[in-house]
Amino acid sequence: MLQVGINGYGTIGKRVADAVRAQPDMEVVGVAKTRPNFEAEGAIENGYSLYAAIEERAERFDDAGIELTGMVDEMVEQADVVVDACPSGIGAENKSLYDEHDTPALYQGGESADVGDVSFNARANFEDAVGARHVRVVSCNTTGLSRLIAPLREEYGVEKVRATLVRRGGDPAQSGRGPINDILPNPISLPSHHGPDVKTIFPDLAIDTLGLKVPATLMHMHSINVSLEAEPGAEEVRELLESQSRLFVVPEHMDIDGAGKLKEFAMDRGRPRADFWENCVWGESISMEDNDLYLFQAIHQESDVVPENVDAIRAVTNAADARESVETTNDALGISF
Ligand SMILES: NC(=O)c1ccc[n+]([C@@H]2O[C@H](COP(=O)([O-])OP(=O)(O)OC[C@H]3O[C@@H](n4cnc5c(N)ncnc54)[C@H](OP(=O)(O)O)[C@@H]3O)[C@@H](O)[C@H]2O)c1
Numbered sequence: 370m371l372q373v374g375i376n377g378y379g380t381i382g383k384r385v386a387d388a389v390r391a392q393p394d395m396e397v398v399g400v401a402k403t404r405p406n407f408e409a410e411g412a413i414e415n416g417y418s419l420y421a422a423i424e425e426r427a428e429r430f431d432d433a434g435i436e437l438t439g440m441v442d443e444m445v446e447q448a449d450v451v452v453d454a455c456p457s458g459i460g461a462e463n464k465s466l467y468d469e470h471d472t473p474a475l476y477q478g479g480e481s482a483d484v485g486d487v488s489f490n491a492r493a494n495f496e497d498a499v500g501a502r503h504v505r506v507v508s509c510n511t512t513g514l515s516r517l518i519a520p521l522r523e524e525y526g527v528e529k530v531r532a533t534l535v536r537r538g539g540d541p542a543q544s545g546r547g548p549i550n551d552i553l554p555n556p557i558s559l560p561s562h563h564g565p566d567v568k569t570i571f572p573d574l575a576i577d578t579l580g581l582k583v584p585a586t587l588m589h590m591h592s593i594n595v596s597l598e599a600e601p602g603a604e605e606v607r608e609l610l611e612s613q614s615r616l617f618v619v620p621e622h623m624d625i626d627g628a629g630k631l632k633e634f635a636m637d638r639g640r641p642r643a644d645f646w647e648n649c650v651w652g653e654s655i656s657m658e659d660n661d662l663y664l665f666q667a668i669h670q671e672s673d674v675v676p677e678n679v680d681a682i683r684a685v686t687n688a689a690d691a692r693e694s695v696e697t698t699n700d701a702l703g704i705s706f
Pocket of ligand 1: 376377378380381382402404405406422423456457458477478479480507508540
């Protein structure tokens, strides 16, 4: 069993911990936090060993009556791989800790690309991360774009991608984020950082991205145009996308008109935390005009990177190839829409 430590138990970290625990070949060594808040209580409630991320603050856990197993460096020492899910920028600061213990580490998309030897998406470049010491699992938006672009490139070739990303202002628990009542071009200057980030996965891809932020918390919405090198029919493209395990092509009969109903659907199906690990591509929106593909897809920012982290653990430990890892992850999580 691969021993996995999770440093940073917030939105991404707690989901990755649960996903790791669900795998047949992995165990969670423990999770690390700086503060004894509700998520620390939750970690104990869920049966995870809790480690203090900052030694000087360990007594705060005692004061709150929350039992610590030890300090984060002990967790890192025991782990075969650490998943760093700390806030943006802290991951890079933690890199020396992982090196001191000779423990390979995964970082999240909020870190700059140079934190890792490689940026990772399971569908697009699993092999590049095999045996790597430091791997960055790309952001929610980059993951969503990479999963879509990979099969299109393989099947038809891609001349150029143009994507407008309508981004949620914050996650549901981020009470301080906004806008509350506005629509912001964000960033105002073009291209947004997302295009260059996708190029860390596909270096030779021509891609332009524009970003906005809106008063929503549930999901991001992408408006996509891909100029293909071939002219397949819309139905053929739809079948290709339907064949991809982490793309859910939303059927017309479901009458799902937006992110709210998608999340309701995930809740109805008993998904933990109403998570949607797959890209949600509206079937009706898949259209071809000559060689131009158009579609809308929704991306659940809090969870689409979770299966990717699980696959990246197998890549760095050389525990499975891409096909085997993705199948195992999908089976364990129940990715089956
Ligand atoms: N949320 C998203 O939509 C999303 C999507 C994809 C990727 N990401 C990326 O994933 C990373 C984590 O984001 P997140 O949304 O999960 O953030 P988050 O909800 O704020 O969780 C981060 C957790 O790390 C803990 N932490 C802070 N400093 C720490 C330290 N020095 N050592 C250990 N733990 C520490 C924080 O809790 P305590 O201080 O209470 O311990 C917090 O719970 C970022 O790079 C982000 O860009 C986020």
